[in-house]
Amino acid sequence: MTLLSTRPKSKPKSVFQDSSLQTIIASHENVGRQKQKALSLACLAIGALAGGLGLRLVNLQLLNGQQWRERADANRIRLIARQPERGRVLDAKGRELIGSKLSHSVFLWPAAKSNPQEWDATLKYLSKIIKKPTSKLKERLGILAPASIDRIRVGRNLTPAQVTAIEEAGPILRGVEVDAETTRVYPHGQAAAHILGYTGEISEDEYQRLRGNDYKRGDVNGKLGIEASLEHLLRGQRGGKTVEVDAAGKVVQVIGEKASRMGKELQLTIDIELQKEVEKVLGKRKGAIVVMNPNNGEVLAMASWPTFDPNMFSKERITQKEWDALQKLPHPFVNRAVQAFPPASTFKIVTTAAAIESGKWPADTVLQTFPSLTFGGTRFGEWNHAGFGPLGFAGALMHSSDTFFYQIAGRIHGDTFTEWMHKFGVGERTGVALPDEAAGLLPQAKWKQKEFGEEWLLGDSINMSIGQGFVTASPLQIAAMFAVPANGGYRVRPHILKNKQHREYRKPMNLRPETLKVIREGLRAVVTRTTGEALDVSYLPSVSGKSGTSEDLGDGSDTWFAAYAPTAKPEIVVTAFAERSGGSGGKVGGPMVRDVMAAYFRLKHQAPKKPIARR
Incomplete structure (x- = not known):
């Protein structure tokens, strides 16, 4: 008979006491923690992204919404x-x-x-x-x-x-x-x-x-x-x-x-009634006339011929007849009032101012004039081929003596002469609001070397002193130059756009009183005694001015006359220029200036063709 043992059996092991199982469980717990961390990071990233998108939407819709809507409309509309x-x-x-x-x-x-x-x-x-x-x-x-x-x-x-x-x-x-x-x-x-x-x-x-x-x-x-x-x-x-x-x-x-x-x-500053009168005076004479207020630079009239009718360009097309008529005219679209030409003897007022202001020639200088003078082996003649005897500055302007100014240029040759030409605006655009204005030419040594490969000579300064040679200026620039003695020594800037504030158009030249005195005396004597006698008439107030005649280059000389009136208190300066007209400045330009002044004072007093009392 087999007896059953009554010894109790050993206690079973806990699953938690098994090392392999613990390792597996620990591994799973670690994975769980990593997933939780990753999930947290993902949530943070999504939150940050959502926040960024939210901020972007706020920026787009609230802060800059109008700007982006306008851009969208610009692409659509x-x-x-x-x-x-x-x-x-x-x-x-x-x-x-x-x-x-x-x-x-x-x-x-x-x-x-x-x-x-x-x-x-x-x-x-x-x-x-x-x-x-x-x-x-x-x-x-x-x-x-x-x-x-x-x-x-x-x-x-x-x-x-x-x-x-x-x-x-x-x-x-x-x-x-x-x-x-x-x-x-x-x-x-x-x-x-x-x-x-x-x-x-x-x-x-x-x-x-x-x-x-x-x-x-x-x-x-x-x-x-x-x-x-x-x-x-x-x-x-x-x-x-x-x-x-x-x-x-x-x-x-x-x-x-x-x-x-x-x-x-x-x-504009233009007076259309005066403008029409000025154009009648110029007629079909190739050239220009400028009328300006010497005190503030207002351009009252500016005529140039040949000209054109701007209405023809407002039509569907220009007719062949109109175009053929324009083609027969010498450059009808060129405004000669702002194009540059040799200024001839009108330039002598600049030479006079430069001479006296340089200190090298006192205002009371008297020089002998001659039939001709020779400089550097070149003969420079007097325009009358005889000379005028001893002259001062005023007399030299009155007779327009070339040999007087040749001698003057010999001593102000160089930078001093250039400085004063610059002060008078030679070689600079006036700034008038016209797109085709020429600057003219203030010739200097560097310019001549560049253009001709030659040095500047004394003869160049001598020619320039009488407004010949390389120097050029426009009728508008000459009007501005004559405004200086007219208004008592101020350089004015010509302008055609009406502006009640004129101070910006006017600055002092700081000329000596004696300089202004001799220039004004000389310009007045031109009208009363020499080439400007056409303006010495009873129906005008007293006039002061200067004629100029350029060299005849074979097809006629250019002629000039620049003047201001009334002499004591000028209110108008007129420059008349005739291109290749032949004759002299006094005989061609003088009567033009006279007739323009007559029209100006007639319109001012509203008394057509009635003589104006002299002042």
Whole structure:
């Protein structure tokens, strides 16, 4: 018989006491902790990202929302431009010099047709209405890219019948638009044409240069005169249709209209009545006349011939007859009032001032004059081939003695002479608001070496002392020079834009009283005793001035006369210039200045053709 043992069995091991199991469990716990840490880091990253996105949304929508909305609109919304009306221009008394009239123009709008070939029938139909070859219309359309939302003008100044015909054509002329726009009007025709200028459609070269300033092909801009130089003031701000486009740039819908802003209205110093009188005096004499207030630099009139009528450029096209007539004239678009020529003996007032102010020649200097003088082996003659005997500065100006000033130039030769020419504005643009103003030439040693590879000689200074040789100046610059003795020693800056603040146009030259005295005495004696006697008439107040006659280069001499009046208290300075007129400054220019002054004082006193009492 087998007995069962009653010894108790050993206690089973705990699973937690098994080393392999503990290792596994520990490993799982570590993995869990790592996952929890990774999850926490992920949550932090997501939170940071969400916070960043939130901040970005706040920045985009709240802080800079307007800016981004504007950018989005700029990509979505386009302006089909319409040119603004240019600003009016008035004369010194408020009379209109340049205005505008409303007319109808016809435009092509490439964006209206998705297929460029659709234009063929349209242009053929339009050609019959506006009497313009289809080839010309295609050429104009080709200026813009296919499907461009800009428009291009193909006809101006449409008749009412043409406007009606286009509007009645309806779908046949889809993409053809008639729009009202203004064209320039110059109510006084040729008067002041070189000052005012004209307008025209910009060329391709101009477009490439101006496109950054919001110019488009087909725009009209100023071409000459203040129309060009003051374009930024006269132009105005464009308006037009605002349209919505899709991603491909096609027009989805017309949103509305943006009003244009008219250009600025400008007032000039020009008196149009005086301007017309001055142009009558100049007549068909190639040259220029400038009338200026010597006290503040206001240009009262400025005439140049040959000239033109700016209204011809406001039409659809210039006729062949008009163009042929212009071609027969010698450079009709050149404003000779601001172009430079040898100033001849009018320049002797600058030489006089330079001599006395240099300290090398006292104001009471007296020099013997001669039939001729020789310097460096070169003979320089007196204009009368005889000389005038002993003369002081005033007498030398009165007789316009060349040999007197040759001797003067011999001692102020060099930097001193150059310094005083610079002070009188020689070789510098006056700053008048005209785009084609020439600076003239103040010749110096460096300039001659560069241009001719030669040294500056004493003979160059001698020629320059009498306004010959290399030195050149414009009629406007000569007027500014004569304003100095007229106003008591101030250099004024000529200007044509009306401004009540004149101090910026006037600065003292700091001339010695004796310098002004001898210049003024000499200029007065010219009128009472020598070449200016044409101005010594009973119907003018006392006049002071100086004639000038350049060398005859084979096709006639240039002639000058510059003067101011009344002598005691000048209010007007006049410079007359005749290009290759022949004769002398006193006989050609003197009567022109006389007649201009007569017109000025007659208009001032509002008593036509009534003699003015002498003062």
